[in-house]
Amino acid sequence: MIPGVNGFMYPNEVELQWSVLIVLYPYITGLVAGAFILASLERVFKVEAVRPTYRLALLTALAFLLVAPLPLQLHLGHPERSFEMYLTPHTSSAMAMFGFVYLWYLTVVLLLEIWLEYRAEIVGLAQTTTGIRRLIYRALTLGSYNVSPEARRIDDKVGYAVTVIGIPSAFLLHGYVGFIFGSVKANPWWSSPLMPIVFLFSAMVSGIAAVMVLYVVCSKLRKVPIDMRCLDTIARYLFYTFVIDFTLEMLDLVHRTYEADESFRSLDFMVHTRLWFSQVILQIMLGTLVPLAILAANQLWRFSVGVRKAMYMTAGGLTLIGIFAMRWNVVIGGQLFSKSFLGYTSYKMELVTREGLLSAIALMILPFVIFLVLIKLLPPWQEEKPR
């Protein structure tokens, strides 16, 4: 008997190939895509109530996007060769497109939109600050100091166009991550045409929840009142996307159960044993049903401001845990059963290795450090100066 193995695994399957770092990757890109979609609510769909979170959402997306490739780099056997994906991409590989989608999203969409949004302030700061800060802001102007009303009007128009392009790009960024898993026909836990769309909606759910929680935390830390109209609106959109996400996931579940193909017995056993806690307890109950119930209650009844804040924070926090559990169950769950459907292995997370728990924790802290630097450099608070 091999430790950690029940039944029969093909001998090379005993060791899991994709670790917790590969769990982080879809989680992080999901937060990016979701935060961007929330930002676009204000910009493109004219949901004025969420204005206070527009810039916050953009900076959140950037902070997480900058970290997104790091778990992949740490995971590669030869990270020094990763540039080959740009130089000689294999066109039939979903993964090969990652670099291009990532670069497109980072440069054409996010950096450009943030620059256009902040340009007037960057020019102002480049003229009023001193020392290193002045140098940084001067560099950030990219040599353009024209902030005449006409120039700002053009900025706004281009920014709008970029956001419009950005929405399908955000869909592409995360839908494609779903495709990486959904297109593996060898793995019935992954192989599903629903996978990209499930990933997409769960991304929107996690990104909206993350910005909602960040907005409340930032407001508390800055000791400024929370715009409850904004918070209520975000919670409402979180509820809508969550309902779609949950429906899609349940559709997948019902479809698998009803079809009950060859893999079903094996996968069903896995969900009832090794994935019971992470899938049933964390993902479905605590991470989905509880926040959905909280958000639904807020659509039906009007609670006091204090209660609403507490409810939204609870729902947001649980949602973030639930979506992380969902990524875990997809990535790790998909490797726990044998492709012979005759056995199960287990994932033993290491602690202080390249792909261990400490690396994962560091990678989850890093976006917040970047976020702090970004809000210092480009303050997203604009209560006093509406656009």
Next chain:
Amino acid sequence: MDFSRRDLFKAGGKLLVLASVGATLEQITGAEPASDAYKMADHWWGMIIDIDHCIGCGNCVRACSRENGVPHGYFRTWVERYQIEEGKQPRVDSPDGAMEGFPPNTRERLKSFFVPKLCNQCAASPCVQVCPVGATFVSPDGVVLVDDTYCLGCRYCVQACPYGCRYLHPQKQTVDKCTLCYHRITKGLTTACCESCPTGARLLVDFKNPKDPVHEILRNNKVEVLKPYMATQAKVYYKNLDGAVR
């Protein structure tokens, strides 16, 4: 014999002219190179495995491991033992890939047989499809290979292989797999596993060779590939394969 430096240069010059003329003539006439030279386009490799002939001795696993320096705990080939009781899930084992064979069956009234496994050298290979840099490829003679100077070690191919034939080499940190002993078969030898099999349960075959026994075997026997529903165009065929095998 007296042989001056001048004579040596003369003789050398003549040889050079002759060789050049020969080479030019060969180019003009399109003459074949030496008959023993290996030409990839002339071959399309695969294997036939006869389940009824496998005795589970593990010779093939040991031979492969030695021939290819397979790291401990990983397998380019392995043997599985199926034990099937009527109406029940099959019990399958492969202790250390059958490196030391199998312990005896402890139960009676079982259908029991051995299934040697290796890379199926699929022509429509999912592992090749997903490689982000094309480091794994099907060679013109039909062998799925990995360029370990190019592989990133992302392991997407390991996930994509339906048969569990790939692993990350712990030292090289690149993906490794059965090469069908490419270094041997291109020299006219058979694979280490086929050569070491005492019962002839494994047979290296060349589908492009009209004289290869594979054609007669395929014509006269019921054969199957593993997981045919994966549609990978596997080139490892099994004779007498039980439907329970995955």
